[in-house]
Amino acid sequence: MRLQNTISKEIIITGKGLHTGNDINMRLKPAPRDTGIIFIRTDKGNIRIKAGVASVVDTTFATTLASEGVRVGTVEHLLAAFSGLNIDNVYVELDGPEVPIMDGSALPFVKRLIETGVAKQAKAKSFLRILEPIVVSEGPSQIAVTPYEGTRITYRLFYTHPAFGEQKLGIDITTMNFARELAPARTFGFLRDVEMLRSKGLAKGGSLDNAIVLGETEVLNGNRMRFKDEFVRHKILDAVGDISLVGYPIYGHIIANKSGHTLHIKLLKKILSCRDSWEFVSEPVTMQVASGMAAQI
Numbered sequence: 001m002r003l004q005n006t007i008s009k010e011i012i013i014t015g016k017g018l019h020t021g022n023d024i025n026m027r028l029k030p031a032p033r034d035t036g037i038i039f040i041r042t043d044k045g046n047i048r049i050k051a052g053v054a055s056v057v058d059t060t061f062a063t064t065l066a067s068e069g070v071r072v073g074t075v076e077h078l079l080a081a082f083s084g085l086n087i088d089n090v091y092v093e094l095d096g097p098e099v100p101i102m103d104g105s106a107l108p109f110v111k112r113l114i115e116t117g118v119a120k121q122a123k124a125k126s127f128l129r130i131l132e133p134i135v136v137s138e139g140p141s142q143i144a145v146t147p148y149e150g151t152r153i154t155y156r157l158f159y160t161h162p163a164f165g166e167q168k169l170g171i172d173i174t175t176m177n178f179a180r181e182l183a184p185a186r187t188f189g190f191l192r193d194v195e196m197l198r199s200k201g202l203a204k205g206g207s208l209d210n211a212i213v214l215g216e217t218e219v220l221n222g223n224r225m226r227f228k229d230e231f232v233r234h235k236i237l238d239a240v241g242d243i244s245l246v247g248y249p250i251y252g253h254i255i256a257n258k259s260g261h262t263l264h265i266k267l268l269k270k271i272l273s274c275r276d277s278w279e280f281v282s283e284p285v286t287m288q289v290a291s292g293m294a295a296q297i
């Protein structure tokens with residue numbers, strides 16, 4: 001059985017919003033058991049937006065949640081950091097419309113969360129255990145979840161770009177693997193998309209400091225890749241964040257081919273609608289923990 005976790009004390013993080021380009025102050029606060037992750041827009045009358053499938057309003061380029069018409073964007077890297085470190089209950093206060101982009105990865109969040117430590121809560125966390133395969137596809141993209149003892153994600157990307165074609169990786173989602181192998185992988189984008197977003201008044205805060213940008217033939221950041229297969233690692237990181245919106249850790253193997261935010265959310269909706277294909281279980285304590293967190297977990 002794994003107990004629910006929150007953070008042991010408040011964390012303040014300030015950083016640029018990817019789309020607005022403005023500084024955003026984010027305050028993470030411990031929350032009681034069974035709260036889940038709740039975003040609170042302090043600049044909009046403290047409107048609360050629950051991190052859940054029902055709150056998703058946009059999946060173009062990033063995952064955006066909303067409640068009562070108030071939005072919070074680019075939530076997936078922060079949600080991935082919580083999910084990857086088994087942190088279940090947090091209030092996330094923001095004084096702007098998006099989570100700070102930081103360096104485009106989940107590493108700055110993971111470092112602060114590990115430094116701060118988690119606090120165990122006196123209630124078990126249920127897992128959603130997949131009993132039979134569930135598949136969603138759209139054009140050339142597919143995503144599926146199949147039974148598996150643990151949580152695993154296998155992702156395949158394919159782009160007809162001179163800098164990279166196919167990248168494929170399968171990884172067990174333990175806290176250790178998440179913190180070391182996935183959290184540092186940065187967002188990537190194509191220069192043509194960045195230019196298109198800018199023409200719509202978006203991506204104002206986007207720069208080579210918070211994304212790997214691909215030009216027509218090359219990576220514009222030079223040789224500063226954190227992993228040889230950083231792109232596919234980032235897609236898995238995004239998937240960890242998006243999939244956490246189902247509200248329970250998934251016991252299963254997620255297999256994605258040319259997928260993205262939109263299909264991640266479609267898969268969650270299909271899982272929720274296929275009630276006979278999964279069951280709730282309490283998970284035995286077998287998951288590894290990130291170094292430095294062992295004392296607190």
Ligand SMILES: [Zn+2]
Pocket residue numbers: 076077187234238
């Ligand atoms: Zn991302």
